[in-house]
Amino acid sequence: MPFNTLQLDVESDLAVITFNRPAKRNAISPEMLQEIHQALDEVESGQTRVGILTGAGVAFCAGMDLAVLRAMAAQLPAAETQASPDSVVEDARHMAHFFRRLYSFPKPLVAAVNGAALAGGCGIATLCDFTLACPEATFGYTEVRIGFMPALVAVFLVRQVGEKRARDLLLTGRILSAEEAQRIGLVNEISPKEDLLGRARELARNLAALSPASLAHTKRLIADLSRDELDRQLEISAQASARIRSTADFREGLSAFLEKRRSP
Numbered sequence: 001m002p003f004n005t006l007q008l009d010v011e012s013d014l015a016v017i018t019f020n021r022p023a024k025r026n027a028i029s030p031e032m033l034q035e036i037h038q039a040l041d042e043v044e045s046g047q048t049r050v051g052i053l054t055g056a057g058v059a060f061c062a063g064m065d066l067a068v069l070r071a072m073a074a075q076l077p078a079a080e081t082q083a084s085p086d087s088v089v090e091d092a093r094h095m096a097h098f099f100r101r102l103y104s105f106p107k108p109l110v111a112a113v114n115g116a117a118l119a120g121g122c123g124i125a126t127l128c129d130f131t132l133a134c135p136e137a138t139f140g141y142t143e144v145r146i147g148f149m150p151a152l153v154a155v156f157l158v159r160q161v162g163e164k165r166a167r168d169l170l171l172t173g174r175i176l177s178a179e180e181a182q183r184i185g186l187v188n189e190i191s192p193k194e195d196l197l198g199r200a201r202e203l204a205r206n207l208a209a210l211s212p213a214s215l216a217h218t219k220r221l222i223a224d225l226s227r228d229e230l231d232r233q234l235e236i237s238a239q240a241s242a243r244i245r246s247t248a249d250f251r252e253g254l255s256a257f258l259e260k261r262r263s264p
Contacts, residue, residue: 005032008039013208014201015048022057027065028120033098044106049212050204053128054112054197060137063119066146070254088245092238095120096152100234102127103156104223106216108207112200113137114193123153126160126186129219132200133178134193139186140175147253151241155233161185
């Protein structure tokens with residue numbers, strides 16, 4: 001089927017999903033999120049054995065489209081409350097489901113990180129089974145810079161790099177080079193930018209030559225080892241993500257960022 005925000009190319013045993021909003025640094029809009037799900041549906045149900053995710057232009061994915069988040073903030077009550085509107089909680093759960101799906105996708109996924117992978121985009125990059133990056137790629141959980149919080153990706157990040165390193169990345173919102181991301185375990189290997197997609201295809205074809213049943217069962221086993229605990233933690237994180245969207249800091253942080261001014 002045709003897509004507006006991404007491109008899906010099937011190449012024999014592998015499929016390449018390219019995020020295609022280069023003018024927006026491939027930021028995630030509601031339409032793009034829906035189309036990623038649809039592309040994953042096609043990869044899962046089709047004959048391809050491995051999926052590759054990459055970005056068009058200079059970025060891999062800059063995270064959630066901030067204009068969308070500001071529109072969400074404008075719809076919330078003016079006063080901070082303990083309870084979040086049901087629609088906000090459900091939106092957070094939809095994002096949790098998206099990250100959960102990437103984590104437990106039945107076929108191997110390879111991220112070819114061609115540039116900046118920030119906030120939710122960093123989550124997408126590091127939740128794939130294999131994360132390849134070019135030397136120019138950068139990584140970061142930058143939500144704290146705009147009054148938000150990396151609630152959902154925190155669940156997975158702690159598992160990947162340990163709590164102490166996760167605290168560093170989540171609380172500072174600092175940007176990591178590809179080299180540092182590899183050193184702490186977020187990236188498997190670094191390839192020159194001109195070779196990145198070729199290396200991802202090479203890895204994908206090596207995986208495609210293995211038993212698909214063995215790969216699927218191994219992935220299912222890894223996911224099943226922590227399924228109940230992961231679901232519990234994601235629900236806690238979805239509630240936390242919804243709560244912070246009701247705060248004044250969230251509104252002000254987004255406004256300051258979009259207006260290119262310092263937040264008081």
